Amino acid sequence: MEEEPESFQTDDDFVWICQYCGVKNSVWVDLTVDGKQDFVEDCRICCRPNRIIVTKDIENNAFAESRPLDE
Numbered sequence: 835m836e837e838e839p840e841s842f843q844t845d846d847d848f849v850w851i852c853q854y855c856g857v858k859n860s861v862w863v864d865l866t867v868d869g870k871q872d873f874v875e876d877c878r879i880c881c882r883p884n885r886i887i888v889t890k891d892i893e894n895n896a897f898a899e900s901r902p903l904d905e
């Protein structure tokens with residue numbers, strides 16, 4: 835009898851799009867943190883700060899989205 839191992843992702847790299855110049859950046863996210871994560875990352879090209887919001891759905895899949903910081 836086979837059982838699926840309980841393998842929850844504990845960290846991942848997420849791609850986010852700079853809201854100012856449109857370039858793709860990636861950020862490492864610690865998925866052991868519960869709930870929503872909200873932090874600021876600087877674009878590697880234009881160096882402008884973007885707000886990154888990481889949310890999880892009911893199946894514990896995480897999604898990252900970027901927003902302009904001054905929104």
Ligand SMILES: [Zn+2]
Pocket residue numbers: 852853854855856857877878879880881882
């Ligand atoms: Zn940029």
